[in-house]
Every structure is written in structure tokens, then in C-alpha cells.
Amino acid sequence: MAKSMTAFARQDRSSEAGELTWELRSVNHRFLEPHLRLPDDMRSLEPKVREVLGQRLSRGKIDASLRLGGRGGADGSAAELRVNTALLEQLLKAADKVATRIGEPAAPHMFDLLSWPGMLEEAPKDMDVLSSAALELLDQTLVDLVEARAREGERLKALLLERCDKLLERVAEVRERMPEVLTAVRARIAERLAEVRAELDETRLEQEMTLIAQRLDVDEEMDRLESHITEVRDSLDSDEPIGRRLDFLMQELNREANTLSSKSPDAAVTRAAVDMKVLIEQMREQVQNIE
Known part of the structure; x- marks a missing residue:
């Protein structure tokens, strides 16, 4: 399941021990980087809070803020x-x-x-009770944050799958176009060879023809593009963090599209390769937000 690294969650709790408010903000980051803001008399919770965040989240810059209000019940009564x-x-x-x-x-x-x-x-607060309540409330807030990241991740997944479909359409266009392109290239080469065949060395001619054939062969690039797209689809269904894997696949897709563009002897194939690179770049931008 794709999970976004961008989300927000807030939870409040009022009790006789005091009023607590957690706010969690998450944005994309290469690693898990928590930034905590805790009341001075609750600083001792920091190691436990970091541990809890690490158990539920794998990546992202997390701004975690805890506010402690005065003692009073849920009815808003003043502190004693x-x-x-x-x-x-x-x-x-x-x-x-x-x-x-x-x-x-x-x-x-x-x-x-x-x-x-x-x-x-x-009246002095019971810090043991408050600390326990703060950690329990943090768990609830994290549930909301993870659910928000999952909802946003589903939206990103839909966008990526849509672009995967468009990439496959461009690959199919190139596959359909290539036989016609190769026929036209062979015809041009044959026409020119007929004019100068007497002046050419047969061995050198065979070598040049082999090089031309290799340069025009894009089947391998098409196969790898399709393979990488399949990997992207499979990764989006994984329950593990997939952001780094998707980022690597975007690099590989872009490499194949660049190779296809450099080999292209035809304007239509070149346009298809450019369209692929645009789609891959759009995917890469979205992938940066996936955990």
C-alpha cells in the first residue's frame, strides 16, 4: 500500500490531571526525522516519543508538538x-x-x-498520570496521521497507475511504428548503396550494416520499459515502504526513455520518447512524497 509522507493530525484530551493537545505534521524526507516540541516539565518523554514514532513511521520529517493546559475537567473548570x-x-x-x-x-x-x-x-500536577495520558494520546494521534497518510497515498497510487497506463500506450505506439520505420530505413540504405556499391569494401559494408541494425534495434529498451512499469505496479501493492524503490525505478525508466530517444530515426518515435520522459518526470515528482 502506497503511503504519502504528507499529512496532519491533531488530538485533544481534558481530564482532572490536565489538558493535553498533540499536533503532528508530516512532510517528505529521505529518512525519518522527528522534531519534538514538549513542555519543559515533560521533556523526559522525548526518548519514548521518538521510539513510538519510529515504530509507526519509516520516513518523513515529523513535527510533533505537545501542549499542556491547566488542570481542570472537561467542563472547562478553572485550575485549582x-x-x-x-x-x-x-x-x-x-x-x-x-x-x-x-x-x-x-x-x-x-x-x-x-x-x-x-x-x-x-495545585501540583501528577506528572506520572499526565505522562501516561500523553503517550496514550500520542498513539491515537498517530493512528489518525497514519490513516491520513494512507488516504493521500491511495490518491498518489491512482495518479501513478494512470501514468503507467499512458507509458504503456507510448510503448505500444513505438512497437507498432518500428517495423514501418525499419522498412523505410532499409529502403533508403538500399537506394544509396545501389549508387555506390562498386566503390565500397564488402567487409566494411557488412560491419556498417551491422552497426546500423544495432542502433535501430529498440526492442530491448521496450522490454525493459515494460518490465520496469510492471515493477512499479507490483510495488504499489506492497505493504512495505516503497518510496526508495519507486525512486530507483523512475531513474531506470528515464534511462530507457533517453536511450530510446537517442536511437530514434523517426520523428514519431522521438515524440513518443519525449512524452515518456514527461510522464516519468510527473511520476518522479509524486514518488518523492511516498513513504
Whole structure:
């Protein structure tokens, strides 16, 4: 199955432990290259996240971003705040000392105390619970990403198969055209030889005719083109990563089309070879996105 390397997936989860959001973006790359953005207090997850990505993906540049929201339930309730009792005791003791020193009662205003830096703090998060939830959510997000890559891969597969069909049509055109081309070439050669045969060395003439015959023989190129197209079709049905194999096959197809073009003694065959190269280049561009 052809899988694209271009996709996007996002998953959110809210719980008493906190709110988590994963975003995964994938684009084409020669290898698997994860780029992670994790909250500072969840950096310890990085090795596990890389391991999970490596188990599900083979190639692509992956931007993986995890956001951690405040503690609260799915109903959107505010994060729980706690009073820093140790700091409060210190402030009250300091106020009492000042009151004793100046001989006046100490009566700090409640809101003055609450606005003191560090007096109110968010309840600590259970990082073990959050880490477990983050990894579970990552698995779900990866399922979405892999499915998106598969859907895009099916679209690319259809485009490649369509161009394979067109390539085979051009190969058939060349096969049909070549007998007529060879007949015309033989007629031209025979006509010219009739004019100068007396001046030619028979051995050299035989050698030249052999070279001409070899140069005009494109059956081998046609056979290899058909063979490579069959390999492309078979690869598109494989369950393994096929991007690199398809890239190699594109190089081989282009090599055969170039050879056909260089051997061509006929304008129609040359046009068919150019059409082949255009189709192969279109396929090569699509293949760059396949895992």
C-alpha cells in the first residue's frame, strides 16, 4: 500500500490531571526525522516519543508538538489554586514583629496578602498520570496521521497507475511504428548503396550494416520499459515502504526513455520518447512524497 509522507493530525484530551493537545505534521524526507516540541516539565518523554514514532513511521520529517493546559475537567473548570501556607506564616510573623516594634496592632489586609508574589500557586500536577495520558494520546494521534497518510497515498497510487497506463500506450505506439520505420530505413540504405556499391569494401559494408541494425534495434529498451512499469505496479501493492524503490525505478525508466530517444530515426518515435520522459518526470515528482 502506497503511503504519502504528507499529512496532519491533531488530538485533544481534558481530564482532572490536565489538558493535553498533540499536533503532528508530516512532510517528505529521505529518512525519518522527528522534531519534538514538549513542555519543559515533560521533556523526559522525548526518548519514548521518538521510539513510538519510529515504530509507526519509516520516513518523513515529523513535527510533533505537545501542549499542556491547566488542570481542570472537561467542563472547562478553572485550575485549582492553593495558598502557600509557609509564605503566609512568614508574612504574618513579620507583620507581628513590626506591630510589636511600633506598638500598634497588626491587621494585614486579606487581598494584600493574596496579591503577594507566590502566595497563590496552582495545585501540583501528577506528572506520572499526565505522562501516561500523553503517550496514550500520542498513539491515537498517530493512528489518525497514519490513516491520513494512507488516504493521500491511495490518491498518489491512482495518479501513478494512470501514468503507467499512458507509458504503456507510448510503448505500444513505438512497437507498432518500428517495423514501418525499419522498412523505410532499409529502403533508403538500399537506394544509396545501389549508387555506390562498386566503390565500397564488402567487409566494411557488412560491419556498417551491422552497426546500423544495432542502433535501430529498440526492442530491448521496450522490454525493459515494460518490465520496469510492471515493477512499479507490483510495488504499489506492497505493504512495505516503497518510496526508495519507486525512486530507483523512475531513474531506470528515464534511462530507457533517453536511450530510446537517442536511437530514434523517426520523428514519431522521438515524440513518443519525449512524452515518456514527461510522464516519468510527473511520476518522479509524486514518488518523492511516498513513504
